[in-house]
Structure formats: C-alpha cells, structure tokens
Amino acid sequence: GQQVMQIPQYQHVQEGEDFTTYCNSSTTLSNIQWYKQRPGGHPVFLIQLVKSGEVKKQKRLTFQFGEAKKNSSLHITATQTTDVGTYFCAALSPLSGNTGKLIFGQGTTLQVKP
Amino acid sequence: KAGVTQTPRYLIKTRGQQVTLSCSPISGHRSVSWYQQTPGQGLQFLFEYFSETQRNKGNFPGRFSGRQFSNSRSEMNVSTLELGDSALYLCASSLLWRGSGNTIYFGEGSWLTVV
Numbered sequence: 001g002q003q004v005m006q007i008p009q010y011q012h013v014q015e016g017e018d019f020t021t022y023c024n025s026s027t028t029l030s031n032i033q034w035y036k037q038r039p040g041g042h043p044v045f046l047i048q049l050v051k052s053g054e055v056k057k058q059k060r061l062t063f064q065f066g067e068a069k070k071n072s073s074l075h076i077t078a079t080q081t082t083d084v085g086t087y088f089c090a091a092l093s094p095l096s097g098n099t100g101k102l103i104f105g106q107g108t109t110l111q112v113k114p
Numbered sequence: 115k116a117g118v119t120q121t122p123r124y125l126i127k128t129r130g131q132q133v134t135l136s137c138s139p140i141s142g143h144r145s146v147s148w149y150q151q152t153p154g155q156g157l158q159f160l161f162e163y164f165s166e167t168q169r170n171k172g173n174f175p176g177r178f179s180g181r182q183f184s185n186s187r188s189e190m191n192v193s194t195l196e197l198g199d200s201a202l203y204l205c206a207s208s209l210l211w212r213g214s215g216n217t218i219y220f221g222e223g224s225w226l227t228v229v
Contacts, residue, residue, distance in 0.1 A: 035220075041222070042204060042220040042221060042222050042223050043157070043204070043220045044220070045217050045218060045219065045220075048217070088156075088157065090157075101147075101159050101162060101170045101172070102147070102159060102218070103159070104149075104156055104157035104158075104159075105156075106156045107156060107157075
C-alpha cells in the first residue's frame, strides 16, 4: 500500500547546527503535512504543502514540496534546544480520495546538544 | 477554545479485557480520526468518522471499532486486548473531512498498557 519513507530516523546535532529531514513517496501525493511531537507530547501541526515546488518558511524552518509532488523536506537553520522532538511528515494520497487517512512517515527524532 | 479532549489519559488493562476510549473534538469540528502510535510501528491510521459515518478504515483487525455521536464526540473500542495493543491512541479532529485540506488537531492521547 501507500508508504511514505522518512529519513533519517535519528539525528543528533550541536546547538547552532542545521538539520534536515526528508520524506519520499513512490506515488504522487495530494499534499504533505509536517508535524512536531515533543517528548511525551502529541503531534502538533506545523504546515501543509499543496503545490508542486512549493516552499514555505516559518522562522528558522523551511519546508519544501518536490516538483513531482513525491518528496518533501524540512530544514531547520541554527537549531536550538527547543527544536528537540520528533518530526513527522504525513501525506494525503490521491488514492485516499476525500478522506482523513493520513499516511505518516516513521518520523525523525532530533536531539540537540547545548 | 478548548482543544481535543481524550479520556482517559492513562489506563492499564489485562489481556482479554476490552477498553473504550473517548474523544471530544474541538467545538464545531465534525471529522474525528483515530491513530495508534507505537515505537515500532509509528503512527498508524485506525479510522475516521464524519457526521457519524465511518469514512475510512485502516488495516487493523475487527477487534478495533469506533463510532461517532451526533455531537461529533467519538469513541473507539478494543475488544479482547492483546499485549501488542499497548500504545498511545491519538484522536484528531478537523473542521471538515480531510480532503478539504483542513488542519487536523491531535489530542494528548490515551496511553494504554496491556499486561
């Protein structure tokens, strides 16, 4: 079935370094969403990308949707300890139709060393 | 306004028992989805309800069921619990069903431990 592959699974960075997580799908996606889950918390919606080649920024976070709408990335510039958590991408496949069936990547857990 | 409310937050059950989890969506939200989160399997879609109708179902056995009431509140039930059902069960609500591209909001989840 539909799968969304997310890499890397874990990333340890020194505070101030950059961080990137990638999501890839073998099929075209309707849209892609990104969530952040702090340790012990629940996923919190960050952003949704819909258009081919779309780029959106939220302060130090940059989100991209590939031209073919099969991949996406989240880049954090100059990480801070508050960025610690697991970042998930979630996709709505055209095959899902108008449903709430989001397919989540496995997540990338970010650790930031102060 | 209040967020998505899930009850209970934590519970321990014995194998073979059944459990019912409750979710109250954000006021005005009509779509409720349920997800299971485990360290090994990540976030897995269970089912989605919109206007009291199940719109979609994930690949879970029939022991997992759910329903939605006229006030949009939802419950999920797991019968004949197995050890592998230990997980964080997350409920998410959105204003309309997901195809419209609405943001979904997760509750804090119900931590289920099966012993």
